[in-house]
Amino acid sequence: MKEIRIDSRAFSSVAERKATSQLVSRPETTALPVKERLYVRGDEFFIDLLRDINSATRQVELETYIFELDTVGRAFIAALGHAHRRGVRVRLLLDGVGLPLAGGSLLAALEEAGFPFRIFHPIPWFFRHWRHMAGGRAMPPRFTRLLTRLNNRNHRKVCSIDRRIAWIGSFNICALHLPVAHGGEEWRDTAVRIENVDTQRIERAFQRAWNPWRWRPMRRRASPPRSSFRLNDTRRHRRALVRDLLRRIGRSKRRIWITNGYFVPDERLLHALNRAAKQGVDVRIILPLVSDVFFMPWTSATFYGSLLDHGVKIYEYQPGVLHAKTIIIDDWMTVGSSNMNSRSLRHDLEVDYVVSQTDTKMALVSEFLRDLNHSQEILRAAYPNRPLWQRFLAHLILFAKYWI
Incomplete structure (x- = not known):
């Protein structure tokens, strides 16, 4: 995988960080056309997603099932950590089953990076995971409740950036998706990058998974919202x-x-x-x-x-x-x-x-026919x-x- 250069410059003062936060939090006023790009190669997917994270100015919410502490995982930890230090709101949501066994080294690396991360439904007998359990430390872990939800996993692979860019697909954060020449196994996956799209719905879903234990009042049943x-x-x-x-x-x-x-x-x-x-x-x-x-x-x-x-x-x-x-x-x-x-x-x-988008549909059809061959x-x-x-x-x- 190509080397990703991460800008190491940090904000020099709290005042500068606050001013920048206010600047980037302004609502978008111009409706731009939606752009889509299809990805089927792991190296291209990771390089471009890291580039978006490095360019983020407001918010990065990354949700994945598997996160390995390999060359790909370390690159993402570095990029997310740098975004966090320059004032971007960064949150990473992992799954208890998708973590490496016990996950001690990965958790240590994430803790050292400093940005907020949580684990969706930790494996009950991995007690170290409990302090990072989705829902926050204020909710006392309950072994039996985690055990009953052992079969309910967060299998999503999605990243929302600056409330206008979304990455959706089947790529996990691990080197398995890289070409063999770059140390991977070249798993065949597909993802799409969507730019100038309203990410509010996936952000709400992220928040629900970030706090899955939160009590929510019953509301009048409504039809699911129309959305892509x-x-x-x-x-x-x-x-x-x-x-x-x-x-x-x-x-x-x-x-x-x-x-x-x-x-x-x-x-x-x-x-x-x-x-x-x-x-x-x-x-x-x-x-x-x-x-x-x-x-x-x-x-x-x-x-x-x-x-x-x-x-x-x-x-x-x-x-x-x-x-x-x-x-x-x-x-x-x-x-x-x-x-x-x-x-x-x-x-x-x-x-x-x-x-x-018509071009994206044509690309998806072409990839299907290529896979047939x-x-x-x-x-x-x-x-x-x-x-x-x-x-x-x-x-x-x-x-x-x-x-x-």
């Missing part, structure tokens, strides 16, 4: 997003192209995809041949027979780990963190973005093509589908 950001941060929003996806699949006329890293559909989603293919829609799904969760390809393969019988085309990505999460339904397209499994549908916090189609005549013991284990794992 698809958030499942409440039960009502979660149900609405599932209904909307099923409705779009059911109304599709031309194509349904899906790229997904963890494909374990429920009955409704499986039926909707089969029905669309049977009605003549071009349904194609690209899934990983190799996954960071070793049993995931075996589990996904248990659905191949039903899908293939109804005309769905299935492809397995060959070059490496496929981790991207994108959906193309006719001309409606999304990029984000949501998988087609029980975790995303029922448990985890996710965020996806509905692409709006690096994938092998699964044919009905060659199915099942996995050893009996793998298929047997996969069916056993499906009994625990609620957890995966």
